[in-house]
Amino acid sequence: MSVLSLNNLYAGYGQTEVLHDMSIFVNPNEIVAIIGPNGAGKSTAMKSVLGLLTINSGNVELNGKDITNTPAAEVVRLGISYVPQTQNVFVNLSVQENLEMGAWTRPLGIRERLAEMFELFPDLGEKRNQAAGSLSGGQRQMVAMAKALMVDAKILLLDEPTAGLSPKYRGEIFTTIQKIKSTGVPILIVEQNAKQALGVADRGYVLVDGANRYTGKGKELLENREIARMFLGGGH
Amino acid sequence: MWESFGFEFVNFYFIPGLVLGCIYALGAIGITLTFGILRFANFAHGELMMMGAYLTWTIMAIATAILGIAVHPLLAAIPASIVVIYLFFWTDKFFYKPFRKADTIKVVMASFGMMLILRSAVQVIWGPNQLTFVPGIAKPNPSLLGWSSDIGAMLLIPNKHLFIFAGTIVFVVVLSYILNRTRIGKAMRAVSDSPDLAHVTGIDVDQVIRATWIVGGVCAIAAGVFLAMDIQMLETTMGFRMLLPMFAAAILGGIGKPYGAVVGGLVIGLSEELSAYPWIGDAPLLSPGYKTGVAFAIMVVMLIVRPQGLFKGRSF
Amino acid sequence: MEAYLGYLLYFLSLATVGGIYAIFALGLNVQWGFAGLFNVGIVGFAAVGAYTYALLTTAESTFHYGGLGLPLPVGMFVAMVASAVIAGVIGLICIRLRSDYLAIATIGISEIIKLILKNETEVTNGPRGINKIPRAWEHFSEERFYSSWPMSWFNTPEGWAVFFDALPNWWWQPCFAATVLFCMYVIYRMLERARISPWGRMMTAIRENEPAARAAGKNVTARRVEAFVIGAAIMGFAGALFAQHLRLIEPTNTFDPAKVTFLVWVMLILGGSGNNRGAMLGAFLIWTIWSASELMIGGIIDLAGYVFQSFDTGVLATRAGFLRMMLIGILMQVVLQKYPAGILPEVRPASPQSNK
Numbered sequence: 001m002s003v004l005s006l007n008n009l010y011a012g013y014g015q016t017e018v019l020h021d022m023s024i025f026v027n028p029n030e031i032v033a034i035i036g037p038n039g040a041g042k043s044t045a046m047k048s049v050l051g052l053l054t055i056n057s058g059n060v061e062l063n064g065k066d067i068t069n070t071p072a073a074e075v076v077r078l079g080i081s082y083v084p085q086t087q088n089v090f091v092n093l094s095v096q097e098n099l100e101m102g103a104w105t106r107p108l109g110i111r112e113r114l115a116e117m118f119e120l121f122p123d124l125g126e127k128r129n130q131a132a133g134s135l136s137g138g139q140r141q142m143v144a145m146a147k148a149l150m151v152d153a154k155i156l157l158l159d160e161p162t163a164g165l166s167p168k169y170r171g172e173i174f175t176t177i178q179k180i181k182s183t184g185v186p187i188l189i190v191e192q193n194a195k196q197a198l199g200v201a202d203r204g205y206v207l208v209d210g211a212n213r214y215t216g217k218g219k220e221l222l223e224n225r226e227i228a229r230m231f232l233g234g235g236h
Numbered sequence: 237m238w239e240s241f242g243f244e245f246v247n248f249y250f251i252p253g254l255v256l257g258c259i260y261a262l263g264a265i266g267i268t269l270t271f272g273i274l275r276f277a278n279f280a281h282g283e284l285m286m287m288g289a290y291l292t293w294t295i296m297a298i299a300t301a302i303l304g305i306a307v308h309p310l311l312a313a314i315p316a317s318i319v320v321i322y323l324f325f326w327t328d329k330f331f332y333k334p335f336r337k338a339d340t341i342k343v344v345m346a347s348f349g350m351m352l353i354l355r356s357a358v359q360v361i362w363g364p365n366q367l368t369f370v371p372g373i374a375k376p377n378p379s380l381l382g383w384s385s386d387i388g389a390m391l392l393i394p395n396k397h398l399f400i401f402a403g404t405i406v407f408v409v410v411l412s413y414i415l416n417r418t419r420i421g422k423a424m425r426a427v428s429d430s431p432d433l434a435h436v437t438g439i440d441v442d443q444v445i446r447a448t449w450i451v452g453g454v455c456a457i458a459a460g461v462f463l464a465m466d467i468q469m470l471e472t473t474m475g476f477r478m479l480l481p482m483f484a485a486a487i488l489g490g491i492g493k494p495y496g497a498v499v500g501g502l503v504i505g506l507s508e509e510l511s512a513y514p515w516i517g518d519a520p521l522l523s524p525g526y527k528t529g530v531a532f533a534i535m536v537v538m539l540i541v542r543p544q545g546l547f548k549g550r551s552f
Numbered sequence: 553m554e555a556y557l558g559y560l561l562y563f564l565s566l567a568t569v570g571g572i573y574a575i576f577a578l579g580l581n582v583q584w585g586f587a588g589l590f591n592v593g594i595v596g597f598a599a600v601g602a603y604t605y606a607l608l609t610t611a612e613s614t615f616h617y618g619g620l621g622l623p624l625p626v627g628m629f630v631a632m633v634a635s636a637v638i639a640g641v642i643g644l645i646c647i648r649l650r651s652d653y654l655a656i657a658t659i660g661i662s663e664i665i666k667l668i669l670k671n672e673t674e675v676t677n678g679p680r681g682i683n684k685i686p687r688a689w690e691h692f693s694e695e696r697f698y699s700s701w702p703m704s705w706f707n708t709p710e711g712w713a714v715f716f717d718a719l720p721n722w723w724w725q726p727c728f729a730a731t732v733l734f735c736m737y738v739i740y741r742m743l744e745r746a747r748i749s750p751w752g753r754m755m756t757a758i759r760e761n762e763p764a765a766r767a768a769g770k771n772v773t774a775r776r777v778e779a780f781v782i783g784a785a786i787m788g789f790a791g792a793l794f795a796q797h798l799r800l801i802e803p804t805n806t807f808d809p810a811k812v813t814f815l816v817w818v819m820l821i822l823g824g825s826g827n828n829r830g831a832m833l834g835a836f837l838i839w840t841i842w843s844a845s846e847l848m849i850g851g852i853i854d855l856a857g858y859v860f861q862s863f864d865t866g867v868l869a870t871r872a873g874f875l876r877m878m879l880i881g882i883l884m885q886v887v888l889q890k891y892p893a894g895i896l897p898e899v900r901p902a903s904p905q906s907n908k
Contacts, residue, residue, distance in 0.1 A: 076438030090429040105438040277652040341651045349884045356878035525671040532660045
C-alpha cells in the first residue's frame with residue numbers, strides 16, 4: 001500500500017483550476033520526483049496535500065486514510081512534513097530553535113531527536129546557536145529539512161529544494177535526500193533540475209498542464225527521448 | 237558641576253524622561269508584538285491600557301470601601317489585568333478574527349473603530365471627567381535622598397518612580413525569558429518571522445495569538461497603571477495620547493522586535509522630556525506643549541531614513 | 553406658522569451639515585474608495601482648511617495674527633491648497649510603505665496640527681479659538697462687507713443696513729444650505745468624471761492588482777499621492793465650510809477626532825466605499841441619525857428627569873452622548889463585517905476596451 005496517494009485531483013486557487021485529473025502515489029521507502037515545465041502545477045500538487053488550496057474533486061490519502069482538505073496544522077500532525085520552496089526557515093530563530101519549532105506537534109523527546117538530526121546534518125550541530133538567517137542558502141535548506149524531520153515524518157515533501165543553489169550545494173542536497181531515504185522516510189520531491197532529481201528518484205512523474213503526462217522509473221524517464229527533448233536539454 | 241547642572245538636569249529632566257520612557261516601552265511591546273505576529277497596527281491598544289488603569293482604580297476603590305484598606309495599585313492591577321486580557325481576547329474574537337484572512341487594512345479599520353467604542357464605553361461607565369488615582373504629593377524617597385546627598389549628588393526620586401523603574405525591569409526580564417526560553421515564546425518569534433511557515437510547520441497559530449494578547453495585554457496594563465501612578469490621575473484621553481509615542485517607539489525599534497520597542501520607548505520618552513531642557517540659553521529648547529511632536533518627528537524621520545527601525549525589524 | 557418655520561430651519565441645518573459631511577465623505581472616497589489609502593487624520597485636514605479660511609477671511613483681530621479680511625472665495629481656495637500641500641508631504645513619505653504606516657502617520661499629523669493650533673497662540677489664538685468667521689451669504693449683512701466694494705457700488709451702507717433689517721433673521725439659511733449642496737454637487741460631478749476617466753480606471757486597476765499595474769509600467773506611487781492630495785484638498789474645502797457653519801472654531805472640541813474622522817469613516821463605509829453617491833447618502837443618513845438621536849435622547853432624559861425628580865439629568869445627558877458614539881462604533885463594526893460593500897456598492901466604470 002502506498003504511503004501517500006493523490007487520486008484524480010482537480011484542484012486550484014479559488015476559481016482558477018490548476019490540476020486537472022492528476023494522480024500520484026508514493027510507496028514506502030521510495031523517492032518520487034515530480035518534474036515538469038513552469039506552471040504545470042508541480043507546487044500546486046504539494047499544496048493540495050497540505051490543504052492550502054481548494055480541491056474540487058478527487059482525494060488525498062495517507063496510508064489509506066482520506067485526508068482531503070484537512071487543514072495544514074492537522075496534516076503535519078498526521079506525519080506529513082513539508083519544506084516550502086522559499087522562506088523555509090525562521091530567519092530570526094537559531095538553528096536549534098528552528099528544529100524545536102519543527103517538533104511543535106510532538107514535543108516529547110526533543111533532545112534525542114535533536115541529537116539525531118545533528119548527526120544526520122553534522123554542519124548544523126556546529127551552528128546550532130546561530131540565527132538561521134545568517135546561514136548560506138544550502139545550509140538553510142539543510143535546516144529546513146532537519147526541521148521537517150523533527151517529527152516522526154511518515155513522508156517528507158520537498159518543494160524545489162535546490163532552487164537558487166550553486167551546483168556544489170545541489171549535489172550535497174541530493175546526497176542528503178538519499179541519506180534521509182536510508183533512514184526509512186519516503187520522499188516526494190518537486191524539482192526544476194530534472195536530470196539530477198530523476199537520477200536519485202526511484203520513480204518520476206512528468207506533469208504537463210496539471211495532469212501527469214509520463215510516469216515511470218527514474219532511469220527510464222531520463223532515457224526517454226521526448227522528455228529529454230522537452231525538459232532535459234538546454235542548460236541543465 | 238552637580239549643583240550648577242546635574243541636579244536640575246537629572247532630577248527634573250532625565251528621571252522624568254526615563255519614567256515616561258518606561259511607560260512607552262511597556263506599551264510599545266504590545267504594539268510591536270501585535271504588529272509582528274498579527275500583522276496589523278492595533279489602534280485600540282492605548283484604550284485597553286487606559287481601561288486597565290480605570291479597572292485598577294475601581295478595584296482599589298472597592299477595596300477601600302469594603303475592606304477599608306488601601307491597596308497598592310500594582311496589587312490591584314492583577315485582577316484588573318485578568319479582565320483586560322479577556323477584553324483583548326474578546327475584541328480579537330468578535331472584531332479582528334473575522335478579518336484574519338482579509339486585507340490587513342480591514343483589521344486596522346476595525347481596531348480604529350474599537351478605539352472609539354472602548355473610549356466611549358469608559359466615558360459612559362466612569363464619566364468623562366478626570367479621576368484622582370492616588371491623592372497627595374509624592375515625596376522623594378528619603379533613604380535614597382540621604383544616601384545620594386552623602387555622596388554629593390542629591391537625587392529626588394519619589395517611590396512611585398522607583399516602583400516604575402523596578403517594575404519595568406522585572407517585566408522586560410520576564411519577557412525576555414518568555415521569548416527566548418519557553419516553547420510558546422519561541423513560537424511567537426517564529427510566527428512573527430513567517431506566519432505561513434509557522435502554519436505549515438504545524439505550530440498552533442491560534443494559541444500563539446492568545447499568548448500574544450496575554451503578553452501584550454499584561455504589558456499594556458502595567459504601562460497604563462504606571463502612567464496613572466505617575467500623573468496620579470485618570471483621564472479618558474490618556475490612552476489616545478500614548479498611542480502616537482508608542483507607535484513611534486515600535487517603529488523606531490523595528491516592528492516585531494520587543495527589545496527594540498523597549499529601547500525605542502526609552503529614547504522617545506527621554507527625547508520628549510529632554511527637548512524641554514534649556515540646552516541653548518535659558519528658554520526651553522522646545523516649548524513643552526510640543527512634547528508629543530517630538531515622538532512624531534522621530535517617527536517621520538525613521539520612516540524616511542530607515543523604515544525597518546534601529547533593530548532591523550520587519551518593513552512592509 | 554412659527555412651528556413650521558422651526559421645522560424648516562431644522563431641516564435646513566440638517567441639509568447644511570449633512571452636505572458638509574458629504575463633501576468630507578467624497579474626499580475620503582477619493583483616498584479610500586478610489587486609491588485604497590487609509591487616512592485616519594481627516595480631522596487634521598479639516599482643521600487646516602478651517603483655520604486657513606478663518607485666518608484669511610476674518611476681520612483684523614487684536615487676539616491673533618490676521619485676519620486678513622480677504623474675500624471668501626480666496627479663503628476657500630487657499631484652504632484647499634494648504635490641506636493639499638500637507639497631504640502631499642505626508643503622501644510622499646508614507647505612501648510607498650504599507651497602509652498601516654499611512655494610518656499611523658495621518659493620525660500623527662492630525663494630532664500635530666492640533667498641537668500647533670493650540671500652542672501658536674499669536675497666530676491662532678490658542679485654545680480660545682477664532683471667532684466671527686464670516687459665513688457665506690450671512691456675511692453680506694456685516695458692516696465691513698456692505699460698506700466696501702463690490703457691495704458699496706450698488707447701495708450706500710445705510711441703504712444696505714435698512715435692506716438687511718427688513719429681511720427675516722434666518723434669510724441666509726436657505727442660501728447657505730443651497731450653496732453647500734451646490735458645492736457638493738459640483739464636487740460629485742467632478743469626481744464621477746474622474747472615476748470613469750482613464751485616471752479613475754487606473755486607480756481601480758492599482759487597487760485591485762498592484763503588481764500587475766506596476767508591471768504594466770504605471771507609476772503607482774505617483775497616482776496614489778495624487779489621489780491622496782485631491783482627497784485632502786476636498787477635505788480642506790469641507791473644513792472651510794465647516795468653519796463657516798460654526799463661526800467659532802477652537803482646536804480641541806471643534807476638531808474632536810471622534811466627531812470628524814470617525815463619523816466620516818462610518819458614513820463612507822455605510823454608504824458604500826468606492827461609490828460617490830454612496831458616500832453622500834451615508835453622510836446624510838448618519839448625520840440625520842446622529843442629530844435626531846441627540847434630540848430624542850435629550851427628550852427621554854428630560855422626561856426621566858421629570859418623572860424621577862431625584863435624577864441628575866446633567867450626568868445622564870453627557871454620558872448619553874458617549875453611548876451614542878459607542879453605538880455608532882458598533883454600527884460601523886457590523887457594517888464592516890456583514891455588509892462590507894455598504895448600501896450602494898461600488899459600480900465598476902465600464903471600460904471602453906471591455907468588448908474586445
